[in-house]
Amino acid sequence: MDMDRLEIRARLEGVNPSVLTMVLVQLTGDMELLAHYAPMLSKPGEFADTIMPVDLALLYDKLATVLAEPGHKAPVITPEQLHQMMNAFCKEQVSERYLPMLFEDLEFKIDPPAFDRASPAAKTRSKDLKVLIVGAGASGICAGIKLAEAGIAFEIIEQHSDVGGVWHENTYPDCGVDSANHLYCYSFALNHNWSRYYVKQAELKDYLRDCAVDGGVMQHIKFQQEVLRLEYNEPTAMWHCTIRDKAGAVRTEIVTVVIGATGQLNQPSIPPIKGLESFKGTQMHTARWDESYDFTGKNIAMIGTGASGIQAGPPLAKIAAQLTIYQRSAPWALPRHNYKNLVTDNVKWVLAEVPGFARWYRFMLLWAYGDAVHDALIIDPDWDGGTLTISKRNADIRTLWETYIKEELADRPDLLEKAMPDYPPFGKRALRDNDWFTTLKRDNVELHNTGICHIEPDAIIDKDGTRHPTDAIVFATGFHASRMIYPMEVVGKGGQTLRDIWGDDNPRAYLGICVPGFPNLFLTYGPNTNLAHGGSIIFQSECQVHYIIECLANLSEAGDKTMEITQEAHDEYNTVLDDALSKMVWTHQGVTNWYQNKQGRVTTNSPWPLVEYWQMTRRVEPGVFTMKKEQ
Template sequence: MQQTTTPGSAPDSFTDQDLRDALADANLPTLLAALAHVTGEDRWIESPFVPTLPPDLGDHDSGGFAEDVQDRIRAEAFDVLRRLRDGEVEPAPQPDPDRLVRILSATLGEVLPEGYGHLLGEELGIYDRSSVPVSTVGEQSPLRVAIIGAGLSGLCLAIRLEQARIPYVVIEKNDDVGGTWHENFYPGCGVDTPSNLYSLSFALNPDWTRYFAGRDELAEYWRSLADRWDVRRNIVFSTEVVSAAYDEEQASWKIVTRAADGLEDELDADILVSAVGLLNRPSVPVIRGLDTFEGPCLHTARWDREIDITGKRVAVIGTGASAMQFVPAAAGVASEVRVFQRSPQWAMPHPNYRRDIPDGVAFLNRHVPNYQGWYRLRLFWRMGDKLHGLLQIDPEYPHPDRAINRGNDRLRKILTSHIESELEGRPDLLAKSLPSYPPYGKRLLIDNGWFRTIRRDDVDLVTENIETVTPRGVRTTDGTEYEADIIVLATGFDAVQVLGSVDIRGRDGTSLREVWGDDDGRAYLGITVPGFPNFFCLYGPNTNTGHGGTVVAGTEIQVQYVTSVLAEMIDEGLASIEVRQDTFDRYDDELGEALSRTIWTHPGMTTYYRNSRGRVVTNSPWQYIEYWRRAHQPNMDDFEVESALSPAARMDGRSA
């Protein structure tokens, strides 16, 4: 079992007072897990040091312990960490998978299902996910990889290839890395996943300043990864992939690119990887008269830094995740904000959403072995697979119009109470703001002060349908015209048109667009497609984790899968690899059956998760653990393979 290191993997130099001050800010369940890990002792996860179950989404910093027990934990932790710092004791060996499950179960106050241990070790960063040991590949890898996109998934794969010394090039349409977090910078932009989940398992960031990071901090994190692993030298910026065609004779991809100045170029690669993702193309609604508006009209994903909303009348179309962030940020800056809502959204309060990370916690992240990792594991379970059952349809549940199972109905009541509390005394707004569909039918949002914001005198929530945009504003179907200086389209992304901007052709010149149509992407494990050898997707069809958690975990599992396939190709001298049609069909049937049991098939709402025929295209029905089991190690019997051409033959073909 390979192991790697993470931030906080060994104590650094600090004073006794530094440590005492930091321990005052510690999340005690996390601290106990870190102590059980570093000492190898069970006493940290046994009575009287067993926390209670967290009462809400908050961190449960006290663990539910009485004051005297809290003081005892901090005092004994101080003694252990001081001795560890001074070299009086050595860290225990890394725990095995069963012990990881025991530690997390004890410090969560609940028992995790069996089988999670190895996945937890990878998420903790102590079991290596790289899959392609440098010693195996050596200096002369026969494969060359082309990656489309330098966002989250493209960077993750590039780093792994850099570590393995496999030649690669990344083609990126923007002038810097970061993808979504380079392109999006509207007011209020940030992540609605906890910062510690929204980072790579092998590159935790001990310097987050907020529990939910803002856009600038996120963009800097991804830029720092590119610099840390020196992958920029292999990135071609400000360049788009126009087309890619598979050459069967040479078992390689012929890729056409276009630079910002319009010049086209060609390159060859043995392996083509799409790291474009699902949230790449802004969804611009078809609204009559939109092009007649005389003022600025812009999508949140295409914000103009020159736009100043101060003192302006701003019309916002849409009430999804970006609107949930933009509207509270714009209120009080603009003279008025008018929101045009098609349907209300369920939004959950989170105690940490606007909270800064205390200095003491930042200290513990840097200096206490695996403290940050265990905090992250707690989030990974509590905001991930623990919630999966809430999305599974119980066909016997007697109230399918409002909920899909008992747990889902309990959540509905909790969210309803929150909205009622926020809008107390405003029955007009409450009537507009309570969704009629079950929670999780659409993406469940984090309440960024949305309900308090729409109570403001300078904010108006309009629920009449839009009839047309006029030169001076927006007119609704009741005949009311609302004047505006700026129109903001907070209408999300066209997630179902996967790879819609690139012409990809596999065997016999077959176009991926012909296979998928406009909005029906399908791939084995969301990663690979029959008829398209040596082609892989990251964050492809049906890989979005709709039950919670973070896209990062799924991305790392996919990167691990792809790099494992590459290792097999190198070790076995394979020229091409292509998923078998029967393997794909079997998986597609299993996928469809699993999706049919999920909330996203509920008829009570529209959602970007579904295509024009009602099929769920974006979301995965699997728990993390189930997807990990399927993708952790590729089964080579799932593929058709071809042996490699001799080096001389390949060179002759390429120079012809």
């Protein structure tokens, strides 16, 4: 490292000391250092200053000395030592089942890509594959990068003018991630230069575009084109894809494989409210934001207090004459360490320059915000603590979250009943507090939870009969999340469509990826793959893309032309899935959420801990696919 020891030491100050400790141990192999510092480390996610100043100074000194040493070579760390380091870092025994996943994320032991393990014949046959990806969001870009690495021909059809998916479509004020950025990114493309720990929409979209460019994907994307229909041709075992370009011209492309990467959150939902069609003012959904409209000095109605409402509400309140918020149920809005903080130059430097730091920092986030709370979402059938909680662990979390809301609204007891959720933690998506409670206390903000009776040309009438003059309506009302691969028509074997099987809102798939009757069709962010306990949806996308590449390698290895998930494997998986879902908080009595379809079935969420889904998608189980050379 071309920097003297004192300058390096100065750069280390103010950087997470627990992570620095792991880096020092890894670079020196000194397990006595681990034993010394282990009792002082803070638990991942607590971010506490628990190392005494004298020990902290020693840590800085030792690490700076190692980093300044010309040509320093780190010793080989054994799996046993790494496991010991994980146990000390996590302040608990890390289960053996997590080790393969965590080893890979730390780049300690990486599973070779499927086509690196494939035979020369399989690699040759893979050149005959032609893949069409629908959508250039995070999943579509990930699929493109991995197909490019495997040497498989592909193109991406994207209906918008740029990449990004939801991060292109959603541009409402303060739109941003509520997952930590250093986890909400590709494991193979860590970004050391995030400006914040939780960035806003534009920066995340830029990151995705950079990944598409660096991964050689951009030249494969056809923008402002829409896939209207996907039809499987049985005699040729090919997919016929009907595509319309921005000029309105329609063409058909023929491919061997289709990857649907359209996700769950792209069909805005606007509730059917009596009189809405008569409204003369401006109305818009948060996912279809009109940036030309000036909300300054207006009487704004915001309907919905979910993820987009809790972000858009505070900035709107600052410029509105009046912001009237209509709430169906109160959100859990929680504090999160570093939510509004900028990443310091020292941290950026250490992430980029100190070997191993970025990986251990990501490990910390994965452990803290991954499966750590998964057990709190599982219903204890013997629990007798009332309907507002589902288990002892869930009740403990409710106590913490309730305490935070009570502290925030201590000076406004009139708001407390409206703002306190009447359902268990995690029954709906837990959100980050974006100055939400401060906003509710503003003089120009009113929160209503009685419901809307009807809408008039210039006002909203609530169910108490009160008339609220309204210039603009903002629908922060989410999406038709259960309408997947919509509105395109997807026709499989025998002329059967996905809509015939799924109806309007009851999608099912094996691992959320494969559907019987639709050979060589794969989905990302499909049915029951959304995360509602922690982690990152990009983690899920990587798991799914990994599995798809494994499938294509199997197909090429066998010399077959098609693979179709068997009905038996699909049904067995969904039986186990439904059983797991029935024990989760989202199905608890009285809980309603966007995870459920009209029949009350949870169609969007995965009940599995991250590690289980990671394991499920590592390899293709023998016998679950019907493989054919020709039809």
